[in-house]
Amino acid sequence: MGKVDENKKKKKEALFNTAYDLFTTKGINSTAISDIVENAGVAKGTFYLYFKDKYDIKNKLIAHKTNELFAAAGDALEASGIRGLEEQLIFIIEHVFHALTANKALLNFISKNLVMGALRSTLLTGENSGSDIYEKFLMLVDQDEHDYNDVDVMLFTIVELAGSAGYNSILYGEPLPIEEYKPFLYRCVRLIVKSHRAG
Amino acid sequence: MGKVDENKKKKKEALFNTAYDLFTTKGINSTAISDIVENAGVAKGTFYLYFKDKYDIKNKLIAHKTNELFAAAGDALEASGIRGLEEQLIFIIEHVFHALTANKALLNFISKNLVMGALRSTLLTGENSGSDIYEKFLMLVDQDEHDYNDVDVMLFTIVELAGSAGYNSILYGEPLPIEEYKPFLYRCVRLIVKSHRAG
């Protein structure tokens, strides 16, 4: 990679990181592009070299962060050697919840914008080299000792429930703080999985 | 009510209705206060007599619309004479889904802003004269032939799931069109209810 390309990447990343910081801190509406470029230390025009507008960088940011989140969970799952679909799904939820509990600004940013699009949003980013989480989910289902009906529906339902309930529980402690709510949620996940079991 | 007070109410309602129309049509970000007052046929300054700013009217609008939605569902439930918690909750979901399917703009408006706050949002509005939906939910639970543990958690989980999944299914047909998704959702609701049954 030449000096120029290196510099380009550096600038784009500076914009990306700065935008993330400001979006999570001040909110998207209150973040002006001037703020982003100023903090990133680039000229205003440079922003438009890499992004169409504020919403372009926002979308790319969400896709990127979501991707990161699930990719990390997937990697951890692999390292853990856990078996059994129920346990695996709960492990992933656990892992993601853990990250989001530690980083509520991120949760707020992602969830306010596309709570559920999480899974498919990887499509938006151009960087999904092997990191496609949905594929991994399907693989887990496939490798389980049981067969399942309506896999898409099952996964969708679990993700929606976990995403929506987790959002409120982690961020607002409603109806219970997340640690207290988890048992209920996981019981529910198990029920959903079992209800889709074939035979 | 005097003529003056009548006039006041009329102006406020004009602003309220116009704001709703514009928010659902053009989106909140693209709706300027000028748009609202122009379409409502009042002067710009008048807006500030009744609302603090755009977000004030937005919040009041969401609370009001959510309230309306659940109040209608509650009334219909009463009229139906249906018995049994599972059936009653599903009836309410069915009723709300029906209304939102017919009015996707409303679904989009409410959900984009506080999918889940639905229940508690009645607190925001000053107009909840006997229309508190949450109270009604608790009453239904109370009157059921079974006893339930952790009622709050149960209701929260159901509402989050129905809200989040319904939003995607109705609006985007994901993972299935709403009519096809309902059987899965309702099965899930029954499972959740049963899992909270005491004894």
Place this chain on the structure above:
Amino acid sequence: MGKVDENKKKKKEALFNTAYDLFTTKGINSTAISDIVENAGVAKGTFYLYFKDKYDIKNKLIAHKTNELFAAAGDALEASGIRGLEEQLIFIIEHVFHALTANKALLNFISKNLVMGALRSTLLTGENSGSDIYEKFLMLVDQDEHDYNDVDVMLFTIVELAGSAGYNSILYGEPLPIEEYKPFLYRCVRLIVKSHRAG
């Protein structure tokens, strides 16, 4: 007229006059709206209360100035009591040329933008209370002792020639300074008039 309306008119006129000054001094392209409002002593937003954009004020300005120019010539003609179509047309040209020679910035401004639209441009302005120059031309033709064929063509040809040739002669002295060119131009005007005489 109330205080408010008076103030409105004053602001609008300030913008109008300032824009004219700047357009003729610096050119339209180099005149920013900021320049106009700054010099007019009003806020930027006020500009957009009265004009759509820079080109709106430009067009209105051209129409207005052209109108003024011909209205003055028409009035002077009336006062002079001159008879005979040839003499009358030449009187008007003479009068307009005189004004433009004394105000080359105006000539430059008008001509660069719609040399010939001069006559019909009165339509653009809303202020043509009895000042419609084209009507006056037709009246002059009508009152002449001779009859004329293709009056529209005749007037158009004269105006185009006088406008285009006058522009170059007054502004650049090409092919001769205006005073030396006039005899040729007027001879030409007479030829055109005569060539349209009926019978």
Place this chain on the structure above:
Amino acid sequence: MGKVDENKKKKKEALFNTAYDLFTTKGINSTAISDIVENAGVAKGTFYLYFKDKYDIKNKLIAHKTNELFAAAGDALEASGIRGLEEQLIFIIEHVFHALTANKALLNFISKNLVMGALRSTLLTGENSGSDIYEKFLMLVDQDEHDYNDVDVMLFTIVELAGSAGYNSILYGEPLPIEEYKPFLYRCVRLIVKSHRAG
């Protein structure tokens, strides 16, 4: 010509042609240098190697196109063998009008910028190797069987009239479509020529 020089010429011509296309299509004000270089397939910096700015290329373009137009008319005149100043001038006007009627974008481009500079604009271009139209006009006058006074004035008047009236007639059909206006214009040209005849 070496390979390098050839390449240079090719780039310059690409810029020239692209600029012309864009200017006539989108207008000068709305054409950015980025547009030109992008469509021409060269780098932004390259533009500044050959032209000072947008107005530099615009002027050179107008001069070039005007030159082309009259050169073609002159060549056609020669080929036609027509005799007599009146007929020759009308032939040239006819030829140019024909080209401009077929290419209104070109008429619009040239006329909006320097209707009348047509003749002398050849001076601007560096390429007038023997193509000087004004010289050719003088030659035609010289070769005519009659003598003429104030030849400059005569030619100027004719060109101004034809240019200005032709512009409006061809582009806007005012006061008549060009084909219907021509008889009047040509009668006028003959009158002007005759009025300059000596003796």
Place this chain on the structure above:
DNA sequence: TATGAATGAGAGTTCATTCAT
């Protein structure tokens, strides 16, 4: 000679808010 990433001033425009009437 040719490139094109980077610049940054400044353009036009919007709009929430104020306040004299």
Place this chain on the structure above:
DNA sequence: AATGAATGAACTCTCATTCAT
């Protein structure tokens, strides 16, 4: 209570120009 003219800061986005490669 109601108005709406006026404000002016803040906004997004453009673009001619530079200069290191």
